[in-house]
Amino acid sequence: MAETHLRTGHDVVMPQLATRVADIAAFEDAAARCGAEYREILLTADKVVAGARFAARSGSATEGIDVVIDRGGGIALVERIHDQLTAYLPQRPDCLVVPTNGRTSGQTYADVVALL
Known part of the structure; x- marks a missing residue:
């Protein structure tokens, strides 16, 4: 589906949490x-944070994913994912990073738009 959309000259945004290079190879x-x-x-x-x-x-709005996270360990799962992302990031030198600490959602959105 993404390829069909790309071939018509449109953009595709995939909100995806990836912590392994193999997870995003198909998108690339x-x-x-x-x-x-x-x-x-x-x-x-x-x-x-x-x-x-x-x-x-x-x-x-977050109920479905919150149930999954709670079943997986709650905050401990969030912390594990954080550690996985920390290990993943050095493998992705072209990944653009937007720090969100102390930023509103509007400021974060503006940062993302500026990168695009």
Whole structure:
């Protein structure tokens, strides 16, 4: 589906949490087959901030993923994923990183748009 969209000259945004290079190879390959540019952007927060954000959030918008995270260990899972991302990032030298500590969602969005 992404390739069909790319071949018509449109952009594709894949909100994807990847912590292994193998997880994103198919996305990179699809972009290459279509002559499209592949960009990877990682929004980051310190481990303590990420855990606190998870603990503080509530609402129907995140309910489904929150159940999965809670079943996987809650804040301990968030911290494990943070460690995996920390190990993953050096393998992705072209990945653009947007720190989110102390930033509003609007500021973070503006940072992402500026990178694009």
